[in-house]
Amino acid sequence: xxxxxxxxxxxxxxxxxxxxxxxxxxxxxxxxxxxxxxxxxxxxxxxxxxxxxxxxxxxxxxxxxxxxxxxxxxxxxxxxxxxxxxxxxxxxxxxxxxxxxxxxxxxxxxxxxxxxxxxxxxxxxxxxxxxxxxxxxxxxxxxxxxxxxxxxxxxxxxxxxxxxxxxxxxxxxxxxxxxxxxxxxxxxxxxxxxxxxxxxxxxxxxxxxxxxxxxxxxxxxxxxxxxxxxxxxxxxxxxxxxxxxxxxxxxxxxxxxxxxxxxxxxxxxxxxxxxxxxxxxxxxxxxxxxxxxxxxxxxxxxxxxxxxxxxxxxxxxxxxxxxxxxxxxxxxxxxxxx
Amino acid sequence: xxxxxxxxxxxxxxxxxxxxxxxxxxxxxxxxxxxxxxxxxxxxxxxxxxxxxxxxxxxxxxxxxxxxxxxxxxxx
Numbered sequence: 001x002x003x004x005x006x007x008x009x010x011x012x013x014x015x016x017x018x019x020x021x022x023x024x025x026x027x028x029x030x031x032x033x034x035x036x037x038x039x040x041x042x043x044x045x046x047x048x049x050x051x052x053x054x055x056x057x058x059x060x061x062x063x064x065x066x067x068x069x070x071x072x073x074x075x076x077x078x079x080x081x082x083x084x085x086x087x088x089x090x091x092x093x094x095x096x097x098x099x100x101x102x103x104x105x106x107x108x109x110x111x112x113x114x115x116x117x118x119x120x121x122x123x124x125x126x127x128x129x130x131x132x133x134x135x136x137x138x139x140x141x142x143x144x145x146x147x148x149x150x151x152x153x154x155x156x157x158x159x160x161x162x163x164x165x166x167x168x169x170x171x172x173x174x175x176x177x178x179x180x181x182x183x184x185x186x187x188x189x190x191x192x193x194x195x196x197x198x199x200x201x202x203x204x205x206x207x208x209x210x211x212x213x214x215x216x217x218x219x220x221x222x223x224x225x226x227x228x229x230x231x232x233x234x235x236x237x238x239x240x241x242x243x244x245x246x247x248x249x250x251x252x253x254x255x256x257x258x259x260x261x262x263x264x265x266x267x268x269x270x271x272x273x274x275x276x277x278x279x280x281x282x283x284x285x286x287x288x289x290x291x292x293x294x295x296x297x298x299x300x301x302x303x304x305x306x307x308x309x310x311x312x313x314x315x316x317x318x319x320x321x322x323x324x325x326x327x328x329x330x331x332x333x334x335x336x337x338x
Numbered sequence: 339x340x341x342x343x344x345x346x347x348x349x350x351x352x353x354x355x356x357x358x359x360x361x362x363x364x365x366x367x368x369x370x371x372x373x374x375x376x377x378x379x380x381x382x383x384x385x386x387x388x389x390x391x392x393x394x395x396x397x398x399x400x401x402x403x404x405x406x407x408x409x410x411x412x413x414x
Contacts, residue, residue: 007356014363033378048405252377279388
């Protein structure tokens, strides 16, 4: 047997081993285990603010850690910094490339970042008298789908070139490249303790990475199409994904498998975005069908819907204090609900 | 590069890739897994303990809602 055939056989054997180990741990499902839990209340949220100002589709939004400011990105070629309490625009940052796909707010509030079809992640300083470009992080060979700051000096990116990367913002260089996906990386999320991150890709897999040693620790299967959205459950022990296959799923990290799927026979639109409430009980998932559905994370039941956008919901975000949920849409508006 | 050289390079790249795949699978196969019943219990406990601090679950009184527009009161 050639070495290639040997490797193939060994790989198949290991896959079966993993499958068997997961089955052995699957003594129940989350929905069954939670059958005795009182259902989440019917969630009826109202639109408190509609943020108007973008002139084209909104692709991304991210809350600042002060839970008041947020940044949004639109293919009108602008980042807008909003004061969500008043609905006022604090800043409008013109982008060199209008083909933006992601934006991020640094935990300090000093910096924001954007990126997209220009393959670059551009970092801006909001605290200088006029907003200034700090760095253009240029090394990905595919579009930038997601960026998240670890601090004012480090940022994580996910790219259509199938890699994720950790950058040193001061030097502008990649410190670590995370290689393992075989499809475009579409999203990433940082673990609450900031030691790990999770990525979702067009290979329909979610992968857990150790930020410092650069290795892929676990791979989660189950979706049958691109994973567009991903988030950690607040305890850090599970992740929730949203996919073009019209479902969301929760994977538990310690049992290394899918524990519940959030789906409905009548739902046949892809999931574009998702965010969890602070207790982890509610999942807000944005869909191509213009709605944001609210799921009971433990029971897998739909408990509400946010209707009001006139086009696809492209981004969703809950601030750290959990006081509201923001949805952004291709209809060019952002809405704040609670 | 002639045909045999380039196909040799291709096949050695494929073997290198296959070795990396096996290496990664070994890493992933060797982790400890807890039972889903235990994982579920922990998830349920977390939700239970934090529910009272979840404004979207509990509701927000109008007076404490920073996003709610404050309407002026008219004296009739």
